[in-house]
Amino acid sequence: MPKRTHESPLKSTDRPYLALGLEGSANKLGAGIIRHEVDGSSTVLSNVRHTYITPPGEGFLPRDTAVHHRQWALKVIEDAVTISSVSMHDLDCICYTKGPGMGAPLQSVALVARTLSLLFNKPLVGVNHCVGHIEMGREITGAQNPVVLYVSGGNTQIIAYSRQCYRIFGETLDIAVGNCLDRFARVINLSNDPSPGFNIEQAAKKGKRLVPLPYSTKGMDVSLSGILTATEALTYDKRYRPNDSPRNGDDEDCFTSADLCFSLQETVFAMLVEITERAMAHIGSKEVLLVGGVGSNVRLQEMMGTMAEERGGKVFATDERFCIDNGIMIAQAGLLSYRMGFQTPIKMSTCTQRYRTDEVHVAWRA
């Protein structure tokens, strides 16, 4: 297999570069400052986040989320600047999430970015949220050319780099995996604090019984809505024990909400690992990088690790600081493209709810 050994298009620098990243495409508002050092390494100077948490059983609506972001923007950015101990004047650019995500929250953060850009006379860089995840994951883990599984509340994609583009090899045909888990958490009234997915993960640890659920992979794609419907339907089943009451002898056939969380995770994650493995085999890659909020799920990391090991490969994952939406990843991806000469003129500094990963020209990679 011929290895491409092109040099990185990123020029070495004689001075460090600094960027502020602002993220607010969903219910997390994040601000972070990154510094690209002269020797090619990066330093995370600050990474501050505030999450809009709704009561159990409720999801977050775009309008309320936008209100949350507006209320917290000043505080979060101020903290990020203070912690980093750099001045706004030292920045090279201000990066913001252009999309994909929810319209209103995206716009409220873009507005903040524009304002800061004008106030401090700094260039703006619009960033693709998914590319932000990938670049931060690569930076933190050191994975060279991995197959990327991007799993979050809004996205489920299998991505691999090819010719200055992050190509999508597989994705969900309906809802995102995080959405699937979150919605089930709401069905069984789990808390949204710190996140519904985290609480599903904890509940699943107490689950023992694997309840059969639909399993739907098509090539490198998955379908998840049928599984959510089926799992939800099981909560109306006669055999369902919502309060996790211990089973007695004649209760063998029954299942608890913990069993359902366990079964849902086992099934959905098995599907994800399966399509990731198929992509790895297709591309001939031995590395897999997990990014996105669901990527912080330890069970998913464990299953992915087992698969990668069987293939003689390795899984790279990050913890919740970098997996869950954050500002620093926007700063990282934005600064990379800024260093390649990319800027977003203020007139063009719009947002877009749909912005596919493969639309981005990845100029900074060979």
Added chain:
Amino acid sequence: MAVVAASASTTALLNSSTLISQGAEAKVYRSSLHTGSVPILLKHRFAKQYRHPTLDSTLTRSRVVGEARALLRCLRCGVSVPGVRFVDQASGILGIEWIEGRTIRFLLGSGDEGDGAHDGDSEEDDHDVDSLADYEVSKDELMNMVGTEIAKMHLADIIHGDLTTSNMMLSHPSSLNHSLRIQKLVLIDFGLAYTSILVEDKAVDLYVLERAFASTHPASEPLFASVLDAYKRKMGKDWTAIGRRLEDGK
């Protein structure tokens, strides 16, 4: 349900076989069931450690069954596929007719993108110099055969689920009995196949193949265009709806 575990006889069978490739789904062997038999291809869906054992066992069984049934359905409808020769569901093994030949991916000469190993495709290691000329067909004829065979499959309401140029083979002329005029292009790897009458599913099948062409073979547009031409001709009136769907999907 019992966990998929190879029985003693199965283990012995696999041990006596030659591993020819290991894909994501299965290990593929060239084997022989008894002395003096023609070779067969064994596809062993080994246990996946990452999956819950119950789930793993259920999936393995249903996929062995699904693939065997899809093959039989194809055979009955005259779609050129390998015949089924051996089924050991408990061990996750499917045995099929051995096809002496090359994948279309190999015969087209894959581009730089396709330098990785693909499921069931270990040809990159070989140094044989088989070329299209040895197979007595032109590129155009080959693409014609591909389109026609896929159309026959779709007319039988079978969706392949993973159409790539690695999942179709051309049998070598020397392996054929010419008096029988057997189809020379063989569709393989029905592990993800299912039946459906939906236009949508057939269009997706074609779209998957188009993507595969684009990612594996440089300047593939004219190649895929002649596949579609032959497909169109064979599908007749069914083409209109599928063609429209294929356009919409892009």
Added chain:
Amino acid sequence: MESFAYPHFSSTVHVALFNNVTNAARLRARIGDAEREAVNFAFVDARLVTSVLHIQTAVTQALLAASQNTLRTKTVHSEVLWALNPSNNITEALRRYGVSDDSTALLVIRIDPLDFLVVQDRMGSVVEGTLAPILELAGLTDWAAVKKYNKLNEDPVINEAQNDPSREHHLIDNIVVSIVAMKSVAA
């Protein structure tokens, strides 16, 4: 007679083709008799077998069932007949594929590591007929019956090939072999 070794099942299988059989009715009566060992064979009506591969495939699946303790019938020999019949009806399998009063060509099978000559000798003493090379099977097949029992009359591919017998037979053989191989998981 021919013998095939199945090393992974630690088995040897002896297959002989008898033509011009004259004692089919008596053979049928003797099966299930007290003198089991003398007729401890699978007697298969050769008219319903399309190729050597067809019978070998049935034998393989019977051996597999025996090795996994999943025999549907009493013995591995009757399992061969069961494997050949597309339905799950055991009586029907024995009636259709086994020896019947008017059988004139029989495939006689013994699944046993016994010595070749011993088996051939025993077969010869039981069956009154001509021992024929197994490849002569090709000329004995009753294709119409094969199509009927395997419900191949509606299959478009078979109808298409009707005017070309050698092609039709090849296609039918591939289908019935596949049906036998996957009988355990048939829809």
